[in-house]
Amino acid sequence: MILRTLIAFLLIALPSMVFSQSEQKYVPLDNAEMLKAGIAKLAENTTTIKTSFHQKKYLSILSNAISSEGEMVFKKPKALKWAYTKPYNYMIIFHNNEIVINDEGKISEFDISSSKAFVEINDIIVNSVSGNILQEDQFTIEYFESKDYYKAKMYPKVFRMKSYIDIIEVYLDKKDFTVASIKLVEKEKDYTLIDFFDKKLNEPVANEEFEVK
Amino acid sequence: MSRSLMRNLKLNNHPIFLLICAIFIGHQLNAQSKIPEPYINHASEGLIYNASFYYKDFSVSGLLVMKKQPTGYHVVLLAKMGPTLMDFIITDEDVIWKKAVKSLDNGLVTSQMEKDFRIMLLTPLENPRKIKVKKRNRFKVKKAITLIIETDTEGKRIKKAKTKRFGNFFKTFVSYHYMGDNLVPDQMRLRHRMIKLRIELNQLEQ
Numbered sequence: 001m002i003l004r005t006l007i008a009f010l011l012i013a014l015p016s017m018v019f020s021q022s023e024q025k026y027v028p029l030d031n032a033e034m035l036k037a038g039i040a041k042l043a044e045n046t047t048t049i050k051t052s053f054h055q056k057k058y059l060s061i062l063s064n065a066i067s068s069e070g071e072m073v074f075k076k077p078k079a080l081k082w083a084y085t086k087p088y089n090y091m092i093i094f095h096n097n098e099i100v101i102n103d104e105g106k107i108s109e110f111d112i113s114s115s116k117a118f119v120e121i122n123d124i125i126v127n128s129v130s131g132n133i134l135q136e137d138q139f140t141i142e143y144f145e146s147k148d149y150y151k152a153k154m155y156p157k158v159f160r161m162k163s164y165i166d167i168i169e170v171y172l173d174k175k176d177f178t179v180a181s182i183k184l185v186e187k188e189k190d191y192t193l194i195d196f197f198d199k200k201l202n203e204p205v206a207n208e209e210f211e212v213k
Numbered sequence: 214m215s216r217s218l219m220r221n222l223k224l225n226n227h228p229i230f231l232l233i234c235a236i237f238i239g240h241q242l243n244a245q246s247k248i249p250e251p252y253i254n255h256a257s258e259g260l261i262y263n264a265s266f267y268y269k270d271f272s273v274s275g276l277l278v279m280k281k282q283p284t285g286y287h288v289v290l291l292a293k294m295g296p297t298l299m300d301f302i303i304t305d306e307d308v309i310w311k312k313a314v315k316s317l318d319n320g321l322v323t324s325q326m327e328k329d330f331r332i333m334l335l336t337p338l339e340n341p342r343k344i345k346v347k348k349r350n351r352f353k354v355k356k357a358i359t360l361i362i363e364t365d366t367e368g369k370r371i372k373k374a375k376t377k378r379f380g381n382f383f384k385t386f387v388s389y390h391y392m393g394d395n396l397v398p399d400q401m402r403l404r405h406r407m408i409k410l411r412i413e414l415n416q417l418e419q
Contacts, residue, residue, distance in 0.1 A: 055294075055295060057276075057291060057295055059278060059289060059297075061259060061278065061280050061282070061287050061289065062258070062259050062261075062278060062280070063258060064258075066261055066276060066278075066291075066417070068293070082294065084293060087417055087418055088263050088293075088417070090274070090293050092293075092294070103265070103272070103274045104274075106272060108271075108272065160315065163314065163315060164296050164297070164312075164314050165296065184295055184296060186296065186297055187312065188300075188311070188312075190297060192294075192295030192296065194295070
């Protein structure tokens with residue numbers, strides 16, 4: 001009897017317990033200014049971020065997502081390392097106006113300004129992790145909230161970005177305004193979901209972290 | 214020995230006999246040789262590869278998704294950071310472009326991608342217009358393009374494919390590598406004779 005009750009409880013309670021930030025119920029946010037101020041304060045007080053991430057790419061033609069994981073390191077003003085460790089080794093570093101890619105040991109370097117697409121990707125990632133994501137000059141933004149998260153739904157204004165991204169959804173933790181997830185929705189409704197966890201703010205990060213040995 | 218036998222039997226002067234021999238050998242080859250199915254038929258859920266593209270000294274990598282659908286062969290190239298770079302469907306005689314990011318959206322790139330993936334996916338094996346057995350494990354398959362295909366000794370898996378056209382200097386070669394008894398290649402390598410463009414695909418373990 002106790003076992004049956006326990007199973008019934010788990011069946012009812014578990015789905016709500018495992019709801020991720022993107023699956024929670026959201027309502028429009030009344031006071032967006034409060035959110036913007038919280039993010040601005042976080043950005044001002046954050047010098048470094050180290051975080052692990054899980055990335056899932058959902059394609060309409062595949063029944064399962066393509067999963068990868070790795071680590072992201074950010075240091076003010078604009079040094080960023082994005083390193084995939086599973087299921088492949090791929091690292092991209094944005095530092096001193098240069099992009100360095102280490103692709104399974106093959107290293108290539110080029111000037112960041114040589115690729116507009118890279119500049120835009122760099123800006124989205126740097127701005128989102130550093131707390132400067134809500135750029136209303138580049139996006140039309142709608143704000144929502146759930147029990148645990150804020151959601152900023154961002155529609156690109158710039159034509160170039162519009163051609164490959166339909167909507168960017170940024171999920172922010174209500175506790176500390178840090179980015180919990182980013183969802184990049186493309187045309188055809190395919191999307192990439194990046195969940196951040198084990199976030200460490202303002203820990204010392206050496207400049208060597210952004211060098212490829 | 215055999216020449217003296219032929220001479221003794223005076224078969225050199227018997228074209229009909231030689232013709233019968235050729236038909237008989239051809240029939241034997243046809244009986245023994247069976248063209249394998251396209252590998253993508255063994256992957257109904259689709260295939261995901263870690264893809265590297267090399268052009269001269271420049272290289273770039275991404276993820277490649279390939280799936281056979283009723284409309285054709287669906288190919289999606291993704292940046293490792295997520296966004297889709299190219300998305301197209303190869304049909305029997307045509308290609309339907311669904312997406313190509315601005316930097317890759319030019320005629321040269323898109324037409325080369327179509328040609329290369331038509332070969333890599335062995336599209337002529339799907340309802341071929343004509344098949345000719347060259348040797349026991351070599352076939353000439355004609356459709357929108359003509360391919361010479363080489364299988365393993367058991368005839369189960371395709372090991373090599375190359376384009377075949379009269380006077381064609383721009384030949385393309387693909388090799389397929391398998392681990393264990395897999396019917397789907399774990400690795401594929403495409404190269405051209407005259408263009409310094411190479412594609413390497415390594416199946417992604419999820």
